[in-house]
Amino acid sequence: MTKIIDRVTIVTGASRGIGRAVAEQLAEAGCMVVAAARAQHAEETVATILASGGRAELASLDVTEPDAVRNLVSDVVKRLGRIDVLVANAGIARDQLLLRLQRKDWDDVLATNLTAVFTCVQAVLRPMIRQRFGRIITISSVVGQMGNAGQASYAASKAGLIGFTKAVAKEVASRGVTANVVAPGLIDTDMTRALGSEGRDNWQSLVPLGRMGTPADVAHAVRFLASDEASYITGQVVGVNGGMYM
Ligand SMILES: NC(=O)c1ccc[n+]([C@@H]2O[C@H](COP(=O)([O-])OP(=O)(O)OC[C@H]3O[C@@H](n4cnc5c(N)ncnc54)[C@H](OP(=O)(O)O)[C@@H]3O)[C@@H](O)[C@H]2O)c1
Known part of the structure; x- marks a missing residue:
């Protein structure tokens, strides 16, 4: 197993x-993981990691x-001395055919899946450049690569992430910071359980x-x-999709 100590x-x-x-595997590989979600939702993740040492x-x-x-990023840097890896994974879907898509749902999806990633990446960039090391990993989707009926907002946000991450990769490559995209396909989580068995x-x-796929x-x-x-890998899109898009 790949070790990523400290x-x-x-x-x-x-x-x-x-x-x-991701949080559990990075912790298993030796990382110190700051597990973020709304309210105290990531409590169980943290408990599982701590329980396994x-x-x-x-x-x-x-x-x-x-x-x-x-505030979170500056607090982490102040207390732990650095920020090495950002995995910008938080995301939502509000699926609807375009003719029925409400502006609010479009805005919410873009705000969480794209604009918030801009905010997170911008916040970690200065400390990463200063320390001459960083790994930025954004989580896009196969839908951002191939489109999908009923997911115009989601597809736009996830395709946007690919262009965004490539641009960042070019901006910071000379400073020891890499930026890559992971684009999952159909993965067994709450998000895809919402599709129902026929959709899946x-x-x-x-x-x-x-x-x-599994998480x-x-x-x-x-x-x-x-x-x-x-x-030596930067600006790439790594598909984890069972071959759905190639
Ligand atoms: N499942 C798939 O098939 C699939 C395929 C391609 C891409 N993806 C992408 O992979 C990522 C994870 O998906 P998943 O399937 O694991 O989804 P999920 O089970 O629905 O989990 C979504 C996660 O995002 C967090 N989140 C949502 N909005 C947030 C916000 N405003 N602030 C902080 N955290 C927020 C949720 O935390 P809370 O506890 O706070 O709600 C939860 O931890 C997403 O970006 C998704 O688009 C998933």
Whole structure:
């Protein structure tokens, strides 16, 4: 297993699903993990990590509140001395065919999935540049690569993340900071449980490997990108989609 000793890491949306698996795997790899979600939602994630001998702390964070994001990052840097890895994972979907899509739902999806990632990345960038090391990993989606009926806002936000992350990768490459995208396909979490069994079966029929992915499948890719072994990889989109998009 890839060891990533002593990296200070923030994972947003760490209360469940993919973010929780990422937090647990990074802690298992030796990172100090700041597990962030709204209210105290990531409490169980932190408890699991601590119980298995890892290092983690709980952060109550709504990523759509820029001041809260900036305060969290500056507090982490003040107390722990650095911020090495950001996994910008928090995300939402408000699916609706475009003709029925409400402006509020469009705004909410863009605010959480794209604008909040801008806020998080901007907040960690200065300390990462100063320390001449950083790993930024954003969580997009196969839907941002291939589109999907009923998901115009989600697809726009996730496609936006890909362009955003590539631009950041170019801006900071000379400072020892990498920025990469992980684009999951159909992963078994609360988000896809909301599709119902027919919706999930339809999606699954598009997966050459013939099964849904697990949060751990995605976390393996994130853990690799956060490791020293990935130091020559930047500006890339890593699909974890069972071959759904290639
Ligand atoms: N599941 C899939 O098939 C799939 C596929 C492609 C991409 N993705 C992406 O992967 C990421 C994780 O998805 P998932 O399936 O694990 O989703 P999930 O089970 O619905 O979990 C979403 C996570 O995001 C957090 N979150 C949402 N809004 C937030 C906010 N304003 N501030 C802070 N945290 C917030 C939630 O925390 P709270 O506890 O605070 O609600 C939760 O931890 C998302 O970006 C999603 O778009 C998922």
